[in-house]
Amino acid sequence: MGSEAADEIPCFDFSGDDEQQRWKDMCGRIREALETHGCFLLSYDKIPKRLLEDMFVEMNTFFDLPEETRNKYLGPLPYRSYLRKSRINVPWPESFDIVNEPDHDQLDAFTKLMWPDGNPSFCETLKSMSSKMLELNRIILKMVFESYGVGKLYDAYKQDSTSTFRLLKYRLPPNPNNSEEGAIGLVPHTDKNALTILCQNDVQGLQVLNNDNVYVPLMVPDKAFIVFVGDSLKGWSNGRLKAVKHRVVMSGKKERYSFGLFSMPKEGVTTEVPNELVDEHHPLRYRPFKFTEFLSYFSETVSDDALETYAGL
Numbered sequence: 001m002g003s004e005a006a007d008e009i010p011c012f013d014f015s016g017d018d019e020q021q022r023w024k025d026m027c028g029r030i031r032e033a034l035e036t037h038g039c040f041l042l043s044y045d046k047i048p049k050r051l052l053e054d055m056f057v058e059m060n061t062f063f064d065l066p067e068e069t070r071n072k073y074l075g076p077l078p079y080r081s082y083l084r085k086s087r088i089n090v091p092w093p094e095s096f097d098i099v100n101e102p103d104h105d106q107l108d109a110f111t112k113l114m115w116p117d118g119n120p121s122f123c124e125t126l127k128s129m130s131s132k133m134l135e136l137n138r139i140i141l142k143m144v145f146e147s148y149g150v151g152k153l154y155d156a157y158k159q160d161s162t163s164t165f166r167l168l169k170y171r172l173p174p175n176p177n178n179s180e181e182g183a184i185g186l187v188p189h190t191d192k193n194a195l196t197i198l199c200q201n202d203v204q205g206l207q208v209l210n211n212d213n214v215y216v217p218l219m220v221p222d223k224a225f226i227v228f229v230g231d232s233l234k235g236w237s238n239g240r241l242k243a244v245k246h247r248v249v250m251s252g253k254k255e256r257y258s259f260g261l262f263s264m265p266k267e268g269v270t271t272e273v274p275n276e277l278v279d280e281h282h283p284l285r286y287r288p289f290k291f292t293e294f295l296s297y298f299s300e301t302v303s304d305d306a307l308e309t310y311a312g313l
């Protein structure tokens with residue numbers, strides 16, 4: 001097999017109707033992409049372009065706040081400790097995780113902390129975007145479940161899931177005039193959560209480790225989304241879905257902004273491989289595990305193969 005290029009990573013289009021046959025075909029293609037590449041690109045017209053534009057305007061306003069104001073926010077545990085640890089000696093973007101509950105209390109509190117006099121347009125834009133991205137996250141998860149023939153398990157999985165909404169800003173490389181090679185903006189990692197959906201401004205930089213073990217740039221079309229499988233969903237799928245390693249390399253003169261919706265099992269929930277995903281070709285690979293305990297384990301070890309050493313059989 002020849003060298004795998006990032007352009008083999010498919011870009012799907014969820015626009016249009018949800019006609020049954022089309023939905024069924026799409027479920028299979030999504031699963032195949034997530035098993036082969038661990039990610040795909042997506043064009044999705046239910047998130048209006050105008051909202052995407054507003055989102056980057058609001059992010060600019062937020063990251064322009066004085067550093068001491070932004071520092072007032074501590075973020076939810078245990079994600080905070082993971083981010084803090086990763087900041088030591090390794091590049092990491094400025095990153096804020098906000099718990100994304102349906103009533104948006106945390107977003108209201110976050111906005112109030114940053115702007116004590118209020119900032120309704122920031123708050124409303126983030127509420128709208130995070131709700132729509134959560135909806136999209138659920139659609140994709142449902143497609144994965146249906147494609148494995150376990151659609152009946154999806155509602156319970158959804159009930160047991162929560163999510164965070166992340167805002168990221170990448171600094172410019174130290175010497176942008178001399179950065180043909182680029183500078184690491186975000187260290188290589190697999191996501192630990194279940195399913196991630198990201199969106200970026202017009203500054204490319206994402207790279208994924210392909211099946212030949214080479215980092216290849218992922219050129220994301222304007223206003224498209226990127227979907228990644230995380231370790232938690234890989235574990236649930238008995239290792240059939242791939243949690244692909246990715247990183248960000250900064251090489252231009254423009255700052256990169258991105259935001260993401262990260263879904264994950266709620267605290268205390270046990271992730272268990274469904275019986276339907278175990279057979280003679282796919283012997284059981286993972287013991288049941290709790291996501292929050294796995295995350296604590298990861299934040300102690302920060303090792304690449306944390307899922308294998310924590311839950312692997």
Ligand SMILES: O=C(O)CCC(=O)C(=O)O
Nearest residue numbers: 168191198200206248258
């Ligand atoms: O900024 C990006 O596009 C990547 C972010 C990312 O991989 C993460 O937050 O886990």
Ligand SMILES: [Fe+2]
Nearest residue numbers: 189190191246
């Ligand atoms: Fe990531």
